[in-house]
Amino acid sequence: MTERAELQDLASEAENPQGHEPEGTVMNQPLPALEPAVPASAPAARPRTGGALAHIGYVLRSNPMTMIAFVLFVIIVIAAFLGPLIAPYDPLQSDVSAALQPPSAQHWFGTDDLGRDVFSRVLAATGLDLMIAVSAVALSFVLGSILGSLSGYYGGWTDRIAGRFIDTIMAFPLFVLAMGIVAALGNSVVNIVYATAIVNLPFYARVSRAEVNVRREAGFVLAAKLSGNSDLRILATQIFPNALPPMMVQISLNLGWAILNAAGLSFIGLGVSPPTPEWGIMVAEGARFIVSGEWWLALFPGAALMIAVFTFNMLGDGLRDIVDPRQRT
């Protein structure tokens, strides 16, 4: 069972082996409680935060893609929050006299079959798409961390049952399972979030399990135990924070996939209902006009989706370089 599971993990993260212990991660640890984990031989003369910042600066400078991704990320976040405010038109306002107009100075991305401004709709959709992805990823981060940490720390039956559960999720083609969950729970945006969270759960559970497991017997854990801390307290305050850097990388890589997943679900008609602007459903609506040559209906929401996914993937790669330089490919 584990062989396939691990190999799949390997594949999902490409050449990113799990379960190893990168010392470099400790350097970026935000929590002072982890001091004991740092080898005493670490150069104390240089301030550590400065080193980390310098390293981040170095990675950003040496990898312009990460820089571009970061700029795009800021733009996307601004669009998500201010989108409806800065949109030139009401994204739901139809105007039949101006239907299906190609991109022009008035309508940058053209208009759709009901005369709605595509640019305003793409902009207004940013918030919803991002919200679905972020809440799904946050949910699976929390649940996956708890599941993975417990099974990594306690081992034994807890580990076996959790492992079996994770394996069962992974036994489904993930998008298909998400479809099934939404179909069973009911067709709504909230259920899209739940479905995306469930299919993402294994990735977080695996990473946190591996990270917790290797530190179970570490010196600082034994010391904390000796000072009379409870298991859960040690797990939450001493061990788990160490798992955060690799988890952050996972989050960033996963966000892109979550956006794709949610957009795919709404493309096949699940979740978001028609008048609401959302990238997946806009591409689906635009698909009908592709064969007659009205390309702008599908192109712009599709491109927005692509840029968002690309941004999160690049950001994830950059974050991985910062967290663990050895895993660069």
Place this chain on the structure above:
Amino acid sequence: MSQSKLRIAVKRLAQAIPTLFGVIVVTFILTRALPGDPAAYFAGPAADAKSIQQIRVALGLDKPLPVQFMLYMRDLATGNLGDSISTGQPVVSDIASRLPASLELTLTALVLALGIAIPLGVLAATRPGTWIDHLCRAFVTAGVSLPVFFTGLALVYVFYYQFGVAPAPLGRLDFAHFPPPAVTGFFVIDALADGDPETAWAAFTQILLPAITLALFTLAPLARMTRGAMLQVLSADFIRTARAAGLARQKVLFAYAFRNALLPVITTLGMVFSFMLGANVLVEKVFAWPGIGSYAVEALVVSDYAAVQGFVLAMAILFVAVNLLIDISYTLIDPRVGFDD
């Protein structure tokens, strides 16, 4: 040695049973997780309390859950997944009649993707830092960022609308041709076997765009894995030894490095299949491909519940089988497996 390999293969086969059981439990939970009362749902909006109760008894919903689960298992064993509301046919026969279309598309795309990704990955690994390496990287990055339905639409726009070289994205064959007599269920092969190259060509042009769409999506993980595995193997000691011994470059590259690098690529196939079966649904919708993916999408639209769950179960079983096949072939190929057992 072959004896121990056989034992490992049988052991792996046995390991698939709990996974399959887990899959069945999940689909059972999904069929019972319908919001509200499944009996009321199946009875329709016009039903009164009495007919709902009748349906509840007929569906076995009045029994305790473990009994319901046993009934569900019995239904599965007899191939009864319920009837589809939209087609009026048993879900099993619906899926069986549409599966060949999906398999033809998926396998064509897989062959296409492997045919491009493996040479690309090998070339990128043997020439790191050159334009081909950058091309590989660009492909990989674009491949994971492109929504598969978007790539499909872009291809339709360019090759159907702009250049007019591709046929209309409307299924497996245009109206001018009749489906060939079914042997394998794959139109191109069946038409060729039937001695009808014209129909075979028509079917081939229909499948080309959806297969390319799916292949582009699959290319990324395969190329990335091939490149990574090749780089790793090429830096191994035995490659250095082979080179030092003066073996021909081709011999070192293919007989020594490539065969070893192929193993991690084969294991990647499992994950790739997971993505492919999901992406298949989207591609089938874009190209109106009459496979089980578009069947599920049509069923979702009209809340045809048994059909969707049947589709999920069929996909999961297919995926478990594919993983099993991959693992067993891996065991048989890898000379190291079975030595320490």
